[in-house]
Amino acid sequence: MSNIAELNPVPLWKHFSKLCEIPRPSKHEDKVVAYIVDFAKNRGLDVQLDEIGNIIIKKPATPGMENRKILAMQSHVDMVPQKNADTDHDFLTDSIKPYIDGEWVTAEGTTLGADNGIGVAAILALMESTDIPHPALEALLTIDEEAGMTGAKNLQPGYFEADLLLNLDTEDEGELYVGCAGGVDVNASLPYSAEAVPAGHQAFKLSVRGLRGGHSGLDIDKGRGNANKIANRIIDIAQSELDSVRIASLDGGSLRNAIPRESFSVITVAADQSVRLAEIVVQASAAIKAELNNEEKLEIALDATDLPASVMDSASQQKLIQLIRCCPNGVERMSTALEGIADTSNNLARVVTETVDSQSRVRFQCLVRSLSDSARDQHGLNVAAAFKLAGAEASLDNAYPGWTPNMQSPLLALMKDVYKEMEGKEPEVKVIHAGLECGLLAKPYPNWDMVSFGPTIRRAHSPEERVHIESVGNFWEYFLKVVAAIPAAN
Numbered sequence: 273m274s275n276i277a278e279l280n281p282v283p284l285w286k287h288f289s290k291l292c293e294i295p296r297p298s299k300h301e302d303k304v305v306a307y308i309v310d311f312a313k314n315r316g317l318d319v320q321l322d323e324i325g326n327i328i329i330k331k332p333a334t335p336g337m338e339n340r341k342i343l344a345m346q347s348h349v350d351m352v353p354q355k356n357a358d359t360d361h362d363f364l365t366d367s368i369k370p371y372i373d374g375e376w377v378t379a380e381g382t383t384l385g386a387d388n389g390i391g392v393a394a395i396l397a398l399m400e401s402t403d404i405p406h407p408a409l410e411a412l413l414t415i416d417e418e419a420g421m422t423g424a425k426n427l428q429p430g431y432f433e434a435d436l437l438l439n440l441d442t443e444d445e446g447e448l449y450v451g452c453a454g455g456v457d458v459n460a461s462l463p464y465s466a467e468a469v470p471a472g473h474q475a476f477k478l479s480v481r482g483l484r485g486g487h488s489g490l491d492i493d494k495g496r497g498n499a500n501k502i503a504n505r506i507i508d509i510a511q512s513e514l515d516s517v518r519i520a521s522l523d524g525g526s527l528r529n530a531i532p533r534e535s536f537s538v539i540t541v542a543a544d545q546s547v548r549l550a551e552i553v554v555q556a557s558a559a560i561k562a563e564l565n566n567e568e569k570l571e572i573a574l575d576a577t578d579l580p581a582s583v584m585d586s587a588s589q590q591k592l593i594q595l596i597r598c599c600p601n602g603v604e605r606m607s608t609a610l611e612g613i614a615d616t617s618n619n620l621a622r623v624v625t626e627t628v629d630s631q632s633r634v635r636f637q638c639l640v641r642s643l644s645d646s647a648r649d650q651h652g653l654n655v656a657a658a659f660k661l662a663g664a665e666a667s668l669d670n671a672y673p674g675w676t677p678n679m680q681s682p683l684l685a686l687m688k689d690v691y692k693e694m695e696g697k698e699p700e701v702k703v704i705h706a707g708l709e710c711g712l713l714a715k716p717y718p719n720w721d722m723v724s725f726g727p728t729i730r731r732a733h734s735p736e737e738r739v740h741i742e743s744v745g746n747f748w749e750y751f752l753k754v755v756a757a758i759p760a761a762n
Contacts, residue, residue, distance in 0.1 A: 275289070276288065276289050276292075276370050276371075276372060276377055277289035277290075279372075279377075279741060279744075280745055281397075281744070281745055281748045281749075283397035283400070283401065283748075284390070284393045284394050284397045284744065284748050285393070285744070286397075287392070287393035287396045287397055287400075288386075288389050288390055288392075288393035289370070290307075291304065291385065291389045291392060291393060292367060292368040292369075292370050292379075292384075292385060292389070293367045293368075294307055294367070295363055295364055295365055295366065295367070296349060296350055296351055296385070297350065297351060297352075297353035297363040297364065298350040298351070298352070298353070298416050298417070298418040298419035298420075299350070299416055299419055299420075299422075300350075300363075300364055301325070301349050301350050301415045301416065304349050304350075305321070305325065305327060305349065305415070308327050308329075308349065308392075308396070308413060309321070309327065311396065311400075312327075312329045312399070315399070315400060317329050317330065317331055317399060318330040318331070322426075322427065322428065322431060323426065323428065324415065324422060324423055324426035324427070325415050325423065326412060326413065326414050326415055326423045326426075326427060327349070327411075327412075327413040328410070328411070328412060328413075328431050328432075329395075329399055329409075329410075329411040329413070330408070330409065330410050330411070331399055331406075331408070331409040331411075332408055333406065333407045333408040333409075334404070334405045334406055336405065337405055337406060337407045337408075338407075338408070339760050339761060340407030340408070340758045340759065340760055340761065341407060341434070341435060341436055341758050341759060341760070341761045342407060342408045342409075342410060342433050342434040342435070342436070342761075343406070343407050343408070343409055343410070343434055343436050343437075343438065343755065343758050344409075344410040344411070344412060344432055344434035344436065344437040344438070344720070345395050345398075345409065345410070345411050345412070345437070345438045345440065346411070346412040346413070346414065346437055346438070346439050346440070346441075346709065346713065347388045347391030347392045347394075347395055347413060347414075347439070347440045347441055348388045348391075348392075348413070348414045348415070348416075348417030348418070348423065348441065348709065349388075349392055349413050349414070349415060350415060350416055350417055350418050350419070351383060351385035351387065351388070351389060351418065352383050352385075352387065352418045352527060352529070352530060352732070352733045353382075353383065353527075354382065354383045354485075354526060354527065354530055354533075354733060354734055354735055354737075355381055355382040355383070355735055356381045356382075356481075356534075356735050357481060357534055357536075358381075359380075359381030359382060359735070361381060361382050363382075368382060368383075368384060368385055369382075370384060372741070373738065375740060375741055375742065376730075376738040376739065376740055376741065377738060377739050377741060378736070378737065378738040378739075379735070379737065381735055382735050383732075383733065383734065383735060383737045384737040384738060384739065385737075386727075386729045386732070386737060386738070386739035387441070387443065387487075387729055387732040387733070387737065388417070388440070388441045388726075390440070390726065390727055390729070390739060390744060390747070391439075391440030391441050391726060392413060392440075394440055394747070394748060394751055395411050395413065395440065397748075398751075398752075398755065399411060404752060404755075405755075405756055406755045406756070406758075407755070407758045410432050410433065410434050412427070412431075412432070412437075412713075414427070414709060417441075417709060418527075418529060418733075419527075419528075419529075420670050421670075421672050421707070421709060421712055423709075424672075424709035424712035424713055425672065425712055427712070427713060427716050427717075428716055429716040429717065432717060434720070435719050435720065435721060436683050436720070436721050436722075436758065437710075437713070437717075437720045437721070437722045437723075438722075438723060438724075438725070438751075438754065439708060439709065439710050439722060439723070439724035439725075440724070440725065440726055440751070441708060441709070441724055441726060442704060442708070442724045442725055442726045443490065443726055443727070443728065443729035443730075443732060444726075444728055445726075445727050445728045445740070445743035445746055445747055446691070446695070446699055446700060446746075447699060447700045447701075447702050447725065448684065448687055448688070448691075448699050448700070448701050448702070448723055448724070448725050449701075449702050449703065449704050449708070449723070449724040449725065450675075450677040450678060450679065450681065450684055450701060450702075450703065450722075450723060450724075451643070451674065451675050451676060451677035451703035451704070452674055452675045452703065452704045452705075452706060452707055452708040452710065452711060452724075453489060453614075453641040453642055453643050453648075453674050453704070453705045453706065453707055454641070454642060454643075454644075454645050454648050454671070454672055454673045454674035454707065454711060455489075455639055455640060455641045455642075455648065455670075455671070455672055455707045456639075456640050456648055456649065456652045456668050456669070456670065456671040456672075457528060457637065457638065457639055457640075457668070457669045457670040457671075458618075458636075458637075458638040458639075458640060458652050458655045458656050458659075458666060458667075458668055458669075459635075459636065459637055459638075459666070459667055459669055460635070460636040460638075460656070460659035460664045460665060460666035460667075461633045461634070461635050461636070461664055461665050461666075462588065462591065462592060462595065462633060462634040462636070462659070462662060462663065462664035462665075463588075463631060463632065463633045463663075463664075464584045464585055464588030464589075464592070464632050464633065464634065465584075465585040465588065465632065466581075466582035466583070466584070466585075466627070466632045467582055467583055467584070467585050468582060468583075469518070469520070469540055469579055469580060469581075469582065469583055470516065470518065470540070470542070470583075472542055472543050472544075473516065473518070473540040473541060473542055473543065473579070474540065474541060474542075474543050474546050474576065474579075475520065475538060475539070475540045475576070475577050475578060475579045475580060476538070476539055476540070476541070476546070476549065476574050476575060476576055476577060477536060477537070477538055477573075477574070477575050477576075477577040478503060478506060478507070478535075478536070478537040478538075478539060478553065478572075478573075478574055479534075479535075479536050479571070479572070479573045479574075479575070480499045480502050480503045480506075480524075480534060480535040480536075480570075480571075480572055481499070481533065481534045481535075481570075481571050482533070482567070482569035482570045482571040483496065483497045483498075483499055483502075483531075483532070483533040483534070483567055483569075483570055484496045484497075484531075484533070484566070484567060484569075484731070484734070484736070485530055485531045485532065485533030485731075485733070485734040485736075486530070486531050486731055486732065486733060486734050487529065487530070487531070487706060487732045487733045487734075488528070488529045488530060488531050488617075488619035488621065488639055488641070488733070489529070489617075489641055489704065489705045489706030489707060490704070490705065490706050490732065491531060491731075492531065492602060492603060492614060492617045492619060492641070492705065493602075493603050493606075493614045493617070493705070494566070495564075495566060495602075496531055496564075496566065496567065497560075497564045497567045497570060498531060498532050498601055498602075498619075498620055499524050499525060499532040499533055499534050499535035500524040500525055500532050500535055500596060500620050500621075500622075500623045501596065501601060501620065502535065502560055502572070503522070503524055503535040503537050504593060504596040504597065504623075505556065505560070505597075506552075506553060506556045506557070506560075506572070507519065507537065507539060507593060508593045508597065509552055509556050510539070510541075510549055510552045510553070510556075511589070511593070513548070513552060514541055514542075514545045514548060514549060514552070516540075516541050516542035516545055517539055517540070517541050517545075517549070518539060518540045518541070518583035518584065518586075518589065519537065519538075519539055519583060519584045519589050519592070519625075520538040520539060520540060520580035520582065520583045520584070520625075521537065521538045521580060521625045522535070522536075522537050522623050522624060522625050522634065523535065523536045523537070523623075523624050523625070524536070524537075524622070524623045524624065525620075525621045525622040525623060525637075526621075526622065527621060527622070527733070528619065528621040528622065528637045528638065528639040529619070529621070529639055529707075529733060530619075530621065530733040530734065531619060531621075531733075531734075532620070532621060532622070533734060533735075535623070538577060538580050540579070540580070540583055549574070550574055553572065553574045556572075557572040560572070582632075584625075584632075591662045591663060592634055592662070594662065595658060595659065595661075595662035595664070596620070596623065598658045598661075598662075599618075599620050599636075599638070599655065599658050599659070600618045600620075600651070600654060600655055600658065601618055601619065601620040602617060602618070603615075603616070603617045604616040604617055604618065604651055605647070607643060610643075610703055613643070613702075613703055613704075613705060614641075614705040615642060615643050615644070615647065615705075616640070616641070616642040616643070616644070616647045616648070616651050617640070617641050617642075617705065618638055618639070618640045618641075618651060618655050619638060619639045619640075619641075620636070620638055621637045621638055621639055622635070622636060622637035623635075623636055634664075636659065636664070638655055640652045640655060641705060641706070641707065642674070643674055643703065643705070644674070645671075645673055645674060648671070648674075649668070649671070652668045652671075653668070656668060672707060672711065672712055673711040673712065673715075674707075674711050675708055675710040675711035675714065675722075676711075677703055678721070679701070681721050681722075681723065682721060683721040683722070683723050684701065684721075684723050686754070686757060686758075686759070687699070687723055687725070687754055688701070689757075690750070690753050690754050690757050691750065693753075694749070694750060694753055704724075708724055710722045710724060725747070725750075726747060727739055727740060727743040727744045727746070727747035728740040728743035
């Protein structure tokens with residue numbers, strides 16, 4: 273079988289297959305929003321867009337379920353647009369190309385969008401159904417979750433009557449999530465002077481690629497390499513020995529919530545030092561690969577390239593190299609209350625040189641996460657301080673709260689009972705270091721009793737994203753059993 277729309281459960285997979293055809297990167301959700309609105313209208317469902325552009329769909333209860341509590345369901349329609357450097361794909365116009373790889377569905381050279389397309393597909397399948405018993409349903413499909421949680425942040429009260437909400441946006445079958453980390457962006461800019469390339473120099477492109485990358489919340493504790501850190505380390509070693517090494521440009525990472533998998537730097541060096549530069553890169557690469565023995569596909573290459581128009585001034589170059597070395601990256605602290613869960617972390621996500629209005633600068637993007645809002649803010653200030661000490665401008669933006677666990681949740685108790693009856697064992701109840709929209713949704717709807725769950729997804733936010741086929745079927749079955757078990761209204 274090659275057509276994912278024919279996988280079981282067909283009602284869910286056919287919708288996910290359709291979503292793969294529709295470009296929907298964060299902040300460019302207009303096509304998928306239009307599709308879903310038309311989907312709802314064509315089936316006689318009550319549908320509207322709120323002030324920010326979230327989709328709200330309502331469906332009456334099936335006969336015999338009218339006395340049950342109203343159930344809200346929530347997923348986000350956008351996806352992380354990540355691709356390999358050698359993949360020809362425009363996320364604004366091109367369809368995702370999913371395919372079946374053994375027990376998994378993945379995509380050709382890009383993110384798959386199972387995060388959170390599977391959740392959206394499940395909601396659409398239930399809304400479309402004519403033979404599945406359910407209480408009155410309210411669906412919230414938010415925009416721009418991955419790049420800023422804009423939809424959840426701007427949701428207003430008054431749209432929903434439900435007291436129960438299922439968030440379908442976590443990535444391990446058999447686990448129920450009742451809390452998550454909050455986050456804050458740290459954006460920084462280091463100005464520098466562009467100078468002429470010194471006479472007698474040759475130019476080289478330093479490429480770091482093949483890293484595992486992944487979700488900067490879910491995978492930040494797995495010890496994966498950061499392409500920005502690796503490239504900087506190699507350049508620092510080279511310029512420490514070869515005084516002629518100059519940086520012309522950097523382009524590492526892509527999205528604030530994805531661990532950087534690739535970095536491409538252009539450097540110049542005096543022609544008579546070029547052979548030694550190549551030797552240094554080989555030696556440094558061997559040491560780094562030995563350290564990162566979980567990064568089997570890591571590739572580090574140095575290739576001759578055309579001379580750039582300019583290079584960075586020496587003083588700024590030294591500040592930049594030391595800054596990237598000093599910038600916190602990875603887990604800052606593990607939770608002392610929740611075993612095995614990262615408490616606070618930072619992802620040095622993006623490092624890129626650019627010229628704006630004749631001013632050359634290095635721009636940085638980081639995403640700090642924490643289970644504690646106060647620790648989130650303090651670590652954000654720590655990261656910003658490293659930039660400021662190097663003479664960069666730095667600011668904290670786009671803060672969002674965590675989701676405080678409620679272990680006495682009636683919805684959680686119901687879902688545990690349903691899972692135990694279905695599987696013969698207790699589900700795992702967890703808190704996640706990633707950001708879920710539940711913390712933000714609680715502000716306009718403090719009455720919502722919320723639980724998050726989903727199928728098994730691996731390598732989200734990277735081109736190796738994949739979703740486990742069997743787990744999708746189990747997720748769908750469990751989802752419908754929970755829907756059927758919603759209790760009567762008081």
